[in-house]
Amino acid sequence: MDNLPARPTYAPIITDAPGLNWVGPGDAWTRAWGVTAQQPYTSPVLPAPVLPAPALSAAGTFGPAGGSGVPPMPSTPPPLVPQAAVAVLPLAGRAQAAAAQAGPTAADIALVRRSLGVLESVADRATAHFYAVLFLRHPELRALFPAAMDLQRDRLFRALLAAGQAADNPAALTEYLDRLARGHRKYGVLNEHYGPVGEALLTALERYCGRYWDPETELAWRRIYRAVSEVMMASAEADARVAPASWQAEVVAVDRRAGEVAVVTLRTDQRYPYLAGQYTTLEVPLWPRVWRHYSPATAPRADGLVTLHVKAVPAGWVSNALVHRTNPGDVLRLGPASGTMHVDLDGDAPLLLIGGGTGIAPLIAMVEAVAEHGRARTVEVFYGARREQELYAREELEALARRHPWLAVRTAVSEGRPEGAGFSGSLPAVVDRYGPWDEYEAFVSGPPAMIRRTVAVLREEGVQGARIHHDLADPA
Missing domain, CATH: 2.40.30.10 (Translation factors)
Known part of the structure; x- marks a missing residue:
């Protein structure tokens, strides 16, 4: 693409969209996004959060100042997936809001986790009920969601589980919620949406928690999601000052x-x-x-x-x-960029980049970044596909290898006979054949099954978990 004319990065080029595209001057979607096709981004004035931020205890947990803190979690919390959709704190009535002002306690967290355990077996029905209540009471909010809701339902429950399980780890929870809030801005989520969404959530929880739902559990949910919504509103407002949605x-x-x-x-x-x-x-x-x-x-x-x-x-x-x-x-x-799979360009460790199919894309970007940084280091690339013709990026990788002597590229196909110097076999098996890799910083990208098998191979080769990078939520 080097022959494309360069344009100043600050000058919008989109002045009119094709007729079949909903993006265009004055259309409903563009108005909903808050940025017109011809107008550069300017920071909007958002309404300030209406509730005070939750206090942190002396132990660094959410709760009353000077409180006793929260006991450690009995097990590792589930991965925090920033793309998951989460329904957040309801704005309760005056009496309930006053009771929720103090912030969640250790007992609150225990009650929330108990109710989440009850919900796990009926997650599909509970989340379907939540959306039914939400859209019945507030049909205008349906426009924030995709037409097909199956994936959204699954993400909702995972996010609820993650927030409830990580409630006593404020650093991890705040980092997660910050990314979640920034990602949610592209949907058009506003502060005033948190109340109706949360009330629908409480209605669904009450219906499906059965005998495990009582006034104490309801108050616990209000307190925890009050804290969650405060963090998300503050994060979204801060992000709006520096970046478009x-x-x-x-x-x-x-x-x-x-x-x-x-x-x-x-x-x-x-x-x-x-x-x-x-x-x-x-x-x-x-x-x-x-x-x-x-x-x-x-x-x-x-x-x-x-x-x-x-x-x-x-x-x-x-x-x-x-x-x-x-x-x-x-x-x-x-939407905004995300993910932790990026290279420390100032590091000295050799790099092992393993990509299957289109998972090779971010690895090519990493090679380019290393080359542009100007600091030569050993980089080994393994690129695999099922069939030879599916290795669509091989010529590009080989051209990079010819320009940079520190780069080695190996290809593998799991079906049929490879051409040239390529290898036959699954990508994890070929990587295993070339080990050990214990001195390398490894990056793995591709189909989930391939990532899981490759991570297992690298661990068997002695590569420490902290040196294995990928963006799959749960490789185990």
Whole structure:
């Protein structure tokens, strides 16, 4: 894409969207996003949170100042997934709000965890009831959610479980909620939405907790989600001062390759901040409010271009729209970058980069970042696919290896005979064959099953868990 004309990163280029795209001057979606296609982002004035922030105890936990703190968790909390949707604190009546002012206690956390244990077996029904109540009482909120709610329901319960389990770890909980709040801004979530969402949540909890629901449990939920909503509102307000809720991105090129893969290049209307290896969330015109994760395949560029690798998968709404129905001139929407899989460019440890399928995209970005940093270090790339023709990025990787003598690239196919110097076998097996890797910093990206098997191989090879990086929530 080097032949594309460079544009100043501060000048929006989207002046009018195609007629079949909902992004355009004066349309309802753009008004809902709060940023017009022609107008650069300016920080909106958000209403201040209406409730005081929860106090921290002397032990550093949520609760009354000077309190006794919260006993340690009996087990490791579930992973905190920032893309999960969470229903937060209801704004109660005066008496309930006054009782909730003190913040959650150790007893509150125990009651919430007990009710979450009860809900686990009926999670689908409870969350379906929650949404039914919410949309019946407040039909205007339906526009914040995607048309298909199945994935949203699953994310909701995971987020509730994570927040309840991590309530006595304020540092981890606050970090999680901060990312969650920033991600939720792209949905158009406002402070006034927290009350009705929370009241619907309490209604669903009361229905499905049965005999485990009582006034003490209700108050515990109000206190904990009061604290949760305060953190989220404050985080969203702070983020709104420095960044838009989302970025509009014009498609400048679509390179369709073998194996149902397309390389899609975008130019955002404003600078899009991310680190090589992180992922973005993306929304296409055909499926409003349906967001999917894609990793940029280039390090951040001065010309503002962002390149994504997308494979069309069966029943993949967004992926099929991107591969088969997206063309130059279309306008997409990006959420804020996220993910912990990025390289310490000042480190000295050799790097092991393992990518399956389109999971190679963030690893190519990492290689570019290392090269641009100008500090040579050993980098070993293993790139795998099922069949030879699906290794769509091999030429690009080999070109990088020719330019940088510190980079080695090996390919593997699990079906059929490999060409050239490639290997036959699954990617984890080929990586195992070349071990040990105990001195390396490892990064793994690709299908979940491949990541899990590769992580297991690396652990058997003696690579410490802190040196294995991926963005899969639960590799075990």
